[in-house]
Amino acid sequence: ICHDQFSGLAGYYAHRKYGINYSVFIHERVAVPKVHVLGKIWQSYERKVLKNAKGVFAITEKVAKTVKDLYGIPAIPNYPGMDMIREKRFEEYHRKSR
Numbered sequence: 001i002c003h004d005q006f007s008g009l010a011g012y013y014a015h016r017k018y019g020i021n022y023s024v025f026i027h028e029r030v031a032v033p034k035v036h037v038l039g040k041i042w043q044s045y046e047r048k049v050l051k052n053a054k055g056v057f058a059i060t061e062k063v064a065k066t067v068k069d070l071y072g073i074p075a076i077p078n079y080p081g082m083d084m085i086r087e088k089r090f091e092e093y094h095r096k097s098r
Helices: 008-018 036-052 059-073 091-097
Strands: 023-026 056-060
Touching: 008 023, 023 059, 036 059, 036 091, 056 059
Parallel strands: 023 056
Antiparallel strands: none
């Protein structure tokens, strides 16, 4: 699992070259970059990283919503350190969201 979408670049390239699956954990909201040209370049990489990930996790439902709103990619809210009883398994979320 990649710590965020920036480290997700390594996961994305490993996936392309070696077929290794990866997941991404988003710990802050995603937004349209303020720097026009570089922002557009980064946004295209961010989209590729999230789109090709086996799973996208977000620290809160609000952060998950920003991923869905900007890229149309569902993110699973994952609250670190909390084991929720009766919570769905990752595979159940994955089947429904893709």
